[in-house]
Amino acid sequence: MSQVCIIGGGVSGLATAKAALDMGLEPIILEKAESIGGLWRPNTGSVWDSLKTNVSNYSMDLGMPHQDSTPRFLHKDEVYRYLFDFSQQYNLDQYTNTQTNVTKVTPFDNQWKVEWLQNGEHHVQVFPNLVIASGVFSKSYIPDIKGLKDFEGTVIHSKDYKNANALKNKRVVVIGNAFSGSEITCDLVSSNQCQKVTNFARRKLFVMNPYCDNVPWDLVFFKRFIADQKKPTSYTYATISEKYDEYLDSGKFDLKLGQISHIQKDGVVLDNGEKISADALIFSTGYRTELSYLDPKICEAVKFDPQDSFLPMTLYKSMLHPDFDNLGFVGMYRGPHFSVIQLQAQALMSIFAKKISMPERQELMFGMDSVKKLRESNPKTQYPYPNNIEFCDGIASLIGAKPEPKDFHNDYNLWNMIYKGPFSLAHYGLKGVYAQPEYAKKHIKQLQKAVNEL
Ligand SMILES: Cc1cc2nc3c(=O)[nH]c(=O)nc-3n(C[C@H](O)[C@H](O)[C@H](O)COP(=O)(O)OP(=O)(O)OC[C@H]3O[C@@H](n4cnc5c(N)ncnc54)[C@H](O)[C@@H]3O)c2cc1C
Numbered sequence: 355m356s357q358v359c360i361i362g363g364g365v366s367g368l369a370t371a372k373a374a375l376d377m378g379l380e381p382i383i384l385e386k387a388e389s390i391g392g393l394w395r396p397n398t399g400s401v402w403d404s405l406k407t408n409v410s411n412y413s414m415d416l417g418m419p420h421q422d423s424t425p426r427f428l429h430k431d432e433v434y435r436y437l438f439d440f441s442q443q444y445n446l447d448q449y450t451n452t453q454t455n456v457t458k459v460t461p462f463d464n465q466w467k468v469e470w471l472q473n474g475e476h477h478v479q480v481f482p483n484l485v486i487a488s489g490v491f492s493k494s495y496i497p498d499i500k501g502l503k504d505f506e507g508t509v510i511h512s513k514d515y516k517n518a519n520a521l522k523n524k525r526v527v528v529i530g531n532a533f534s535g536s537e538i539t540c541d542l543v544s545s546n547q548c549q550k551v552t553n554f555a556r557r558k559l560f561v562m563n564p565y566c567d568n569v570p571w572d573l574v575f576f577k578r579f580i581a582d583q584k585k586p587t588s589y590t591y592a593t594i595s596e597k598y599d600e601y602l603d604s605g606k607f608d609l610k611l612g613q614i615s616h617i618q619k620d621g622v623v624l625d626n627g628e629k630i631s632a633d634a635l636i637f638s639t640g641y642r643t644e645l646s647y648l649d650p651k652i653c654e655a656v657k658f659d660p661q662d663s664f665l666p667m668t669l670y671k672s673m674l675h676p677d678f679d680n681l682g683f684v685g686m687y688r689g690p691h692f693s694v695i696q697l698q699a700q701a702l703m704s705i706f707a708k709k710i711s712m713p714e715r716q717e718l719m720f721g722m723d724s725v726k727k728l729r730e731s732n733p734k735t736q737y738p739y740p741n742n743i744e745f746c747d748g749i750a751s752l753i754g755a756k757p758e759p760k761d762f763h764n765d766y767n768l769w770n771m772i773y774k775g776p777f778s779l780a781h782y783g784l785k786g787v788y789a790q791p792e793y794a795k796k797h798i799k800q801l802q803k804a805v806n807e808l
């Protein structure tokens with residue numbers, strides 16, 4: 355059994371390990387934290403106590419069904435539970451090494467020399483295949499604002515925010531109004547514990563409700579016939595929140611728009627001279643990607659930019675580089691969806707197991723060129739691959755899993771559900787290297803039925 359070393363035991367690492375086993379490869383997960391789950395881990399993950407997913411449970415799917423009783427938008431503990439159950443179901447724990455911090459990866463004789471620390475001991479092993487799944491949102495980012503070091507109150511990043519308990523009676527300024535900033539603002543307001551809550555942002559975002567007429571938004575908008583229309587790309591930035599606009603309109607918090615001029619010991623000064631007095635600042639200013647263990651020559655080859663939070667590397671479909679047929683990346687672009695993570699994992703494992711060949715060099719170069727253009731684009735879309743279905747289809751084509759109308763001569767009803775019904779990972783289970791047609795058909799029909807009943 356050929357081995358695959360997988361750095362990271364989050365969604366991407368677990369999906370990769372399962373895909374490796376399906377291809378007859380032996381996965382070895384190296385995870386620096388105390389358990390699997392990545393940013394969904396209880397206590398040491400990057401999610402706060404009240405966080406709910408911003409897509410429905412149907413989009414948080416790794417090919418293992420959620421229980422019928424699962425709520426539409428999962429609480430963060432339910433996501434962790436799903437990942438834990440996934441690991442148990444496929445016996446991934448026997449391939450998982452926790453508290454194993456990878457410190458160095460270097461190419462070695464067409465293989466990968468991986469070094470790590472475990473219980474204070476240094477280990478080295480050479481692996482024939484390597485997957486980097488250590489998370490795109492791995493490092494909190496706090497901008498270098500003049501005067502920040504003089505601030506005398508509490509300063510935290512959204513990655514470390516859990517709840518409002520430590521902020522009782524404080525005047526809190528949340529900096530940033532994207533997914534973290536808007537929802538943490540609402541969490542503070544809902545807690546009724548703070549003296550005053552202010553959200554500072556450089557621009558007003560469009561705030562979308564998670565439901566459209568009782569149907570989760572992703573089941574309404576993620577549809578193949580909509581994706582096929584290839585509408586002009588939107589540069590509107592949005593966030594999803596049930597309460598943000600309601601709390602704003604009822605004056606439960608203040609929204610201040612502008613630029614920060616500097617920070618003083620007791621507040622934030624905007625460039626129009628206005629001062630927002632504060633006892634605590636919560637920087638909801640996003641993340642950067644940490645790859646300090648990776649050989650600088652490989653970082654150079656993949657054009658890794660640690661400051662680029664949009665697409666930190668130039669890779670074919672954000673997963674492959676033409677110079678390395680035994681190195682892959684999973685979930686390493688801004689906003690990785692479970693569906694993409696699963697397909698990237700499956701495509702890479704099919705290549706490593708030699709079930710399919712690596713795409714031709716010319717195709718890889720062409721794909722990388724389009725990623726380079728995306729990285730250089732200005733203005734940028736909110737996410738690099740806004741058409742998630744198109745992106746998934748491109749990866750699924752590599753493993754022969756992209757559904758085509760000609761496959762459904764005998765079952766037009768099923769094609770209708772795939773084309774006009776809600777998007778699901780099961781669309782890629784009908785054929786190809788990882789086909790499970792009976793499961794996929796059942797899942798597609800169940801999803802359509804569930805949506806019809808909403
Ligand atoms: C606050 C927040 C909320 C989100 N909410 C949603 C949502 O609602 N729905 C959704 O679909 N997506 C959401 N996402 C996107 C999220 O990125 C994915 O859901 C998913 O968690 C990505 O998993 P991952 O395995 O790629 O990365 P991670 O979850 O970051 O896991 C990476 C793992 O690698 C480990 N690691 C890192 N470096 C090393 C090393 N040197 N050695 C060993 N191990 C290492 C880390 O400890 C970690 O466990 C959210 C992201 C954030 C930041």
Ligand SMILES: NC(=O)c1ccc[n+]([C@@H]2O[C@H](COP(=O)([O-])OP(=O)(O)OC[C@H]3O[C@@H](n4cnc5c(N)ncnc54)[C@H](OP(=O)(O)O)[C@@H]3O)[C@@H](O)[C@H]2O)c1
Pocket residue numbers: 405406407408409491497512529530531532533534535537555556557591614638639640641663688689690
């Ligand atoms: N499930 C959930 O509910 C949930 C919750 C949180 C996060 N997430 C996910 O996690 C990912 C990261 O989201 P995020 O909100 O943490 O980060 P983000 O999307 O990168 O947003 C960062 C925010 O910080 C602001 N910002 C950055 N630099 C700044 C500066 N120098 N001064 C002032 N403002 C600055 C940005 O403003 P500009 O727009 O002006 O640049 C933006 O509002 C997303 O993919 C999201 O889907 C999901």
